[in-house]
Amino acid sequence: MSLTLKHRSPVRAKISSVGTYVPPRLLTNADLEKMVTTNDEWIQERTGIRQRHLVDPGTATSDLAAEAARDCLRRRGIPATEVEVILVATVTPDMLFPATACLVQNKIGATGAWGFDLSAACSGFLYAMQVGAKLVESGAHKKVMVIGADVMSSIIDYTDRSTCILFGDGGGAVLIEPCSEGEIGMLDYTHEIDGSGANSLYMPGGGSLHPSTIDTVNAKMHYVHQEGGAVFKVAVRKMSELGENVLARNGLTPADVDLFIPHQANQRIILATAERLGLPQENIVINIGEYGNTTAATIPLAMNTALSDGRLKKGMTILLASFGGGYTVGATLLRWEC
Numbered sequence: 427m428s429l430t431l432k433h434r435s436p437v438r439a440k441i442s443s444v445g446t447y448v449p450p451r452l453l454t455n456a457d458l459e460k461m462v463t464t465n466d467e468w469i470q471e472r473t474g475i476r477q478r479h480l481v482d483p484g485t486a487t488s489d490l491a492a493e494a495a496r497d498c499l500r501r502r503g504i505p506a507t508e509v510e511v512i513l514v515a516t517v518t519p520d521m522l523f524p525a526t527a528c529l530v531q532n533k534i535g536a537t538g539a540w541g542f543d544l545s546a547a548c549s550g551f552l553y554a555m556q557v558g559a560k561l562v563e564s565g566a567h568k569k570v571m572v573i574g575a576d577v578m579s580s581i582i583d584y585t586d587r588s589t590c591i592l593f594g595d596g597g598g599a600v601l602i603e604p605c606s607e608g609e610i611g612m613l614d615y616t617h618e619i620d621g622s623g624a625n626s627l628y629m630p631g632g633g634s635l636h637p638s639t640i641d642t643v644n645a646k647m648h649y650v651h652q653e654g655g656a657v658f659k660v661a662v663r664k665m666s667e668l669g670e671n672v673l674a675r676n677g678l679t680p681a682d683v684d685l686f687i688p689h690q691a692n693q694r695i696i697l698a699t700a701e702r703l704g705l706p707q708e709n710i711v712i713n714i715g716e717y718g719n720t721t722a723a724t725i726p727l728a729m730n731t732a733l734s735d736g737r738l739k740k741g742m743t744i745l746l747a748s749f750g751g752g753y754t755v756g757a758t759l760l761r762w763e764c
């Protein structure tokens with residue numbers, strides 16, 4: 427396989443470490459059967475989900491993000507003081523401000539870092555990872571911590587069976603650093619947003635349009651609202667379209683992809699996307715059964731699953747894809763270098 431290197435920056439960026447954290451408490455399909463009218467068979471058949479990890483009250487997104495960042499640094503063998511930038515992708519920040527990145531910076535003791543939060547729902551991790559890669563490729567920074575973390579249980583209505591079965595809490599992090607001699611790292615990406623889909627997946631209350639009041643809370647506007655069927659169709663179409671584009675413009679075919687690591691929203695979405703892309707099932711990473719949809723955390727959690735299973739190895743060509751509220755969609759092509 428020959429790779430055409432698209433970008434001409436003298437510095438290339440790579441993922442040099444991965445870290446994750448999920449809270450220990452489980453919410454199983456059997457638990458949900460006692461809360462809403464649903465059953466294990468329906469959930470597994472329609473989504474592939476068996477269980478989700480949920481925080482206990484008092485644990486926030488910055489706690490999951492900080493644990494994931496600590497794990498990432500431990501595995502890289504460097505102290506937090508070496509981190510220069512912290513980017514946190516999340517739709518469930520601890521508070522509207524300060525940014526969760528500031529809280530993480532303080533929790534892990536990254537005394538030399540600046541950073542900010544990025545809001546792109548389920549595509550947040552891929553978007554933040556590209557921002558981090560550009561900061562490294564520009565020569566401005568050498569160690570960027572990119573975190574995707576969400577406490578989805580804080581914005582889910584556990585009386586709504588169409589959403590409460592889907593989501594879980596979790597955090598994942600990667601460190602972005604310059605490539606060493608001979609390494610390739612980040613190859614290319616393509617991102618799209620389409621605000622015409624804004625009302626198909628959103629949390630309407632608590633922002634400047636509908637500030638929180640007793641009325642917004644009574645109307646359940648502080649919860650996730652989703653038109654599942656509509657989102658499903660666009661997710662499959664757009665993830666496969668962008669995945670195909672990013673492969674084609676780099677002169678690659680599906681046969682060149684060693685591993686496909688997609689956002690984990692629904693097992694049927696993943697399989698349909700992979701089928702459209704012509705990717706064989708054995709090259710897909712799926713861990714939704716264990717974690718559910720953890721929004722910004724799904725892709726680093728899936729990277730970690732593939733690493734633990736021994737399926738993700740240095741030198742592999744990896745395709746990442748995401749779709750989420752916004753709509754936001756992304757596809758990233760990279761060489762695994764750690």
Ligand code: UT7
Nearest residue numbers: 464465468472548587588591654655657658661691692750
């Ligand atoms: O990560 C961000 C992006 N989000 C997504 O990608 C999510 C996309 N959407 C989906 O994953 C799926 O649309 C869902 C899993 C949300 C729903 O699956 P579906 O196959 O699209 O089901 P549906 O909404 O068409 O509902 C089919 C039936 C309905 O009953 P009727 O009208 O046929 O009698 C629902 O009321 O299933 C019913 N239903 C349930 N039944 C048992 C809906 N939720 C449940 C449930 N348990 N939890």
